[in-house]
Amino acid sequence: MPSRRLVFGLSFLLACSTTGSRPAAPPSATLPPAVSDDAQPPLGKLPAGVRPLGYALALEIDPTKERFSGTGEIAIELDSPHSVIWLHGADLHVTSASVDGADAAYAQVDPGGVAKLTLPRTIGPGKATLRFIWDAPYNQHLRGVYLARADGRAYASTHFEEISARYAFPCFDEPRFKTPFEVTLTGPASDVIVSNTLGVDEKLAANGMKTLRFGATQPLPTYLVLFAVGPWDEVRVEAPPNELRAKALPMRFFAPKGRAKELSFGAQAAVPILALLEKYFASPMPYEKLDHLVIPDFEQGAMENAGAITYRETFLLYNEGISHPDLKNNVADTLAHEISHQWFGDSVTMRWWDEIWLNESFASWLAARIVDQWDPSLDDTTVLFNRANGAMSTDSLRTARKIRQKIESPGDIQNAFDGLTYWKGGALLTMFERYIGPDAFRAGIRSYVAAHKNGLGSTDELLEAVGRAAGRDVKAAFRSFIDQEGVPLVEVKTSCDGSRGRLELSQSRYLPLGSEASRDRIWHVPVCARYGLGTEARESCSLLTEAHGSMDLDGCPSWVMPNASGTGYYRWSLAPADLARLRDDGYTSLDVRERLSLSRALLAAVRSGTLPVADALAAMPYLSRDPSGEVAKDPIGLLGFVIQYLATGTERDAARRFGGELYLPVADRLGWDAKPGESSGNRRLRDAAIGFLVDVAEEPRVTAEGAKRGRAYAALGGQSFDDKAVAPGLAGLALATAVREGDAAFFRGLDARLAKSDDEAIRARIIGALSSTRDPILAEKALGLALDPRLRENERAIPPYVMFSDPAMRETAWKWTRGHLDQLSSAFGERGMATFPGVGSVFCDSAHAEELKSAFGPRAGANPAIKRVLANTVERVSLCIAQAEAQAQSAQDFLRKRFAPARTGTRPPGRAAP
Numbered sequence: 001m002p003s004r005r006l007v008f009g010l011s012f013l014l015a016c017s018t019t020g021s022r023p024a025a026p027p028s029a030t031l032p033p034a035v036s037d038d039a040q041p042p043l044g045k046l047p048a049g050v051r052p053l054g055y056a057l058a059l060e061i062d063p064t065k066e067r068f069s070g071t072g073e074i075a076i077e078l079d080s081p082h083s084v085i086w087l088h089g090a091d092l093h094v095t096s097a098s099v100d101g102a103d104a105a106y107a108q109v110d111p112g113g114v115a116k117l118t119l120p121r122t123i124g125p126g127k128a129t130l131r132f133i134w135d136a137p138y139n140q141h142l143r144g145v146y147l148a149r150a151d152g153r154a155y156a157s158t159h160f161e162e163i164s165a166r167y168a169f170p171c172f173d174e175p176r177f178k179t180p181f182e183v184t185l186t187g188p189a190s191d192v193i194v195s196n197t198l199g200v201d202e203k204l205a206a207n208g209m210k211t212l213r214f215g216a217t218q219p220l221p222t223y224l225v226l227f228a229v230g231p232w233d234e235v236r237v238e239a240p241p242n243e244l245r246a247k248a249l250p251m252r253f254f255a256p257k258g259r260a261k262e263l264s265f266g267a268q269a270a271v272p273i274l275a276l277l278e279k280y281f282a283s284p285m286p287y288e289k290l291d292h293l294v295i296p297d298f299e300q301g302a303m304e305n306a307g308a309i310t311y312r313e314t315f316l317l318y319n320e321g322i323s324h325p326d327l328k329n330n331v332a333d334t335l336a337h338e339i340s341h342q343w344f345g346d347s348v349t350m351r352w353w354d355e356i357w358l359n360e361s362f363a364s365w366l367a368a369r370i371v372d373q374w375d376p377s378l379d380d381t382t383v384l385f386n387r388a389n390g391a392m393s394t395d396s397l398r399t400a401r402k403i404r405q406k407i408e409s410p411g412d413i414q415n416a417f418d419g420l421t422y423w424k425g426g427a428l429l430t431m432f433e434r435y436i437g438p439d440a441f442r443a444g445i446r447s448y449v450a451a452h453k454n455g456l457g458s459t460d461e462l463l464e465a466v467g468r469a470a471g472r473d474v475k476a477a478f479r480s481f482i483d484q485e486g487v488p489l490v491e492v493k494t495s496c497d498g499s500r501g502r503l504e505l506s507q508s509r510y511l512p513l514g515s516e517a518s519r520d521r522i523w524h525v526p527v528c529a530r531y532g533l534g535t536e537a538r539e540s541c542s543l544l545t546e547a548h549g550s551m552d553l554d555g556c557p558s559w560v561m562p563n564a565s566g567t568g569y570y571r572w573s574l575a576p577a578d579l580a581r582l583r584d585d586g587y588t589s590l591d592v593r594e595r596l597s598l599s600r601a602l603l604a605a606v607r608s609g610t611l612p613v614a615d616a617l618a619a620m621p622y623l624s625r626d627p628s629g630e631v632a633k634d635p636i637g638l639l640g641f642v643i644q645y646l647a648t649g650t651e652r653d654a655a656r657r658f659g660g661e662l663y664l665p666v667a668d669r670l671g672w673d674a675k676p677g678e679s680s681g682n683r684r685l686r687d688a689a690i691g692f693l694v695d696v697a698e699e700p701r702v703t704a705e706g707a708k709r710g711r712a713y714a715a716l717g718g719q720s721f722d723d724k725a726v727a728p729g730l731a732g733l734a735l736a737t738a739v740r741e742g743d744a745a746f747f748r749g750l751d752a753r754l755a756k757s758d759d760e761a762i763r764a765r766i767i768g769a770l771s772s773t774r775d776p777i778l779a780e781k782a783l784g785l786a787l788d789p790r791l792r793e794n795e796r797a798i799p800p801y802v803m804f805s806d807p808a809m810r811e812t813a814w815k816w817t818r819g820h821l822d823q824l825s826s827a828f829g830e831r832g833m834a835t836f837p838g839v840g841s842v843f844c845d846s847a848h849a850e851e852l853k854s855a856f857g858p859r860a861g862a863n864p865a866i867k868r869v870l871a872n873t874v875e876r877v878s879l880c881i882a883q884a885e886a887q888a889q890s891a892q893d894f895l896r897k898r899f900a901p902a903r904t905g906t907r908p909p910g911r912a913a914p
Contacts, residue, residue, distance in 0.1 A: 140829070
């Protein structure tokens, strides 16, 4: 165990450890009463009056053992007399606690990790030093200090966001408490040992161990601290000096043993991405080094620990010719996202979790900008656009939350890390940057980050900085989006008076059919429209702050696109005549995201009941032939909805045939094999078209080819997969098709492969393929993988999610899930189980809605984060019911008309109106 005696390097900490606390003031009417034992445990924020000034921690972490141990000092300052100090500690076996050398009584008083330190005497106001000795088990659910295993080796790492530092050491586990940390780690001498700063002293210890002392950190909250001990392979690079940074910045990349070559793409991308971020912020990287560690079992995509970022395998490792090509986007986007956090989140931190949107929205938005600057072929801003559209779907729910939502409990904190925080927030920044102007917006960001360096920031302080740079107040507009839930619907109608043109605008809340929410909402919407004047396309913007408004144009337009460049976070609709002109005269003048915006507007109108689905289906041939792969694949979502929920019997067969008409030519043109130099849009179109034809349209010829390639890829007669048998982007689909079309012997052979791979991407393909079986007996085995000890925790949700996605196996998956909820809760952990009710969003009937409530509702007491996810899920089911009832007849009429019995052959798709 590390030495109990710790020395703080900072002068104020030395003062604390040598002189103790300031003598308590005599009783006085001017002093507040001492905080006593009678106070109730604070389950939200800790009470005011005590704050940490710094930590000195020494931990012994040996990944081959079952427990770790530590000693620590916390320098604190008290504003008033206290006989009790509330802090955090979860599942820690504290063997000694003291205040300035006098024994104190430590007790964890709440399962969430609230701890009570009863003092031997009343102390304060003034400074004091808390000292602890403890040991603890490694956490079993990928938080705190936990073990991850690969290839028979154990790796110890930490994941403290949001409130899991308390599983590692006694602390004040809130983001507002930013202090320096001095860390000393002891671990096996042969292992890599990493923390937030560079090591300053290394000594060999007894029994094959070594001790590494790290330099003091800049002020950090507990959630950004990292400890890591394990047998990683290491790759070193340097970011060269530039006009903002006088010295080279050391970067180290760590991969699980034997996988260093897969770091190549990430290491090559990180250096220019860092330089672009430094240029954006006009300031150097805030910390002295930047490490990147791949953890073999990791819940999130990555974590922005200051100076030491941790990653899930598929968010940093890339194996050319084997990895799915979209992993390049994963890696580049994640690098940019996490490195941007070093400024926005780490150096400048929110005070409380209700402001987490500041961190995650900003990093999501800026990452797409930076990646597109570095490599435009990755088209990361379109990826962000698509994610924002997904956020709109959630934001349209009556049960949606605000992205700046009041946080009162740990369950609220968990709920805050969702698609709304990341992608709605990112979309809002995109919209306001366009409205304010990129130069002024960037100037405001730079000013905010510089003013709050190593400190705390807030939404209001950010908006004030942006407003000063823009020369106008932007608070009201921003707040109208972040402080209320929902998506605006902007209805647009063109009017002309001679040569003068005007757009008549109105706004309300967009709601899908069946919603019980009110439409009566007002936002301050920056509406930007592109429109045609003669042979030119022009743009006008206006801030719509009332229910009705207008926008003057330079002339009478030949067509109008109400969402210029697709940057607005709003749904839109055009009067029928205006929509026809956009289709006939303006479509070829639209950019990719504008054409995607048009496609999404049609789907939104179907969902809201303002457009018959037959009219939207008539537009699908036109959209599916768009020269952009991103646009051409967009109709697949509506086709899938029609096939699954609107069509039955012969109409479902007709819907599949219709899908085949649209996407068989695409599949035949693009083929199964990747083409050298093809665009990311065409590659994604190939993957989407073939995936649709196999999984949804169930087209026999393409399905047979998929099964053939899947068997060849599996190569079960050999020792490894044949990577040349199928393009990496289609390998998972082919393998799943081979399982679905195969027999028990193929299933068993593939299952045996699971133990032979530690590559997360390959393992996910195997698990996903096994979970694609439609054999009832094999389905039980596949679902049982969720509880199989061979699976890592971050893999356990794959079997049920995959099987729920298959309408033919949905009921089988649900029956099994209901019978194993207790085991799943134990296997998934609190966080995994909190989001699991979302698996039921695929249902579309009231009976299953009630079953979801009865299955998951009682579990919300022990896991409060379930409540919101369950409410979202049940609402999605009810909306699906309403939409199916309203649109089924329209869909069936369209399909009967298109594929009337007397028809022979296949009608070639003609130009149809969007």
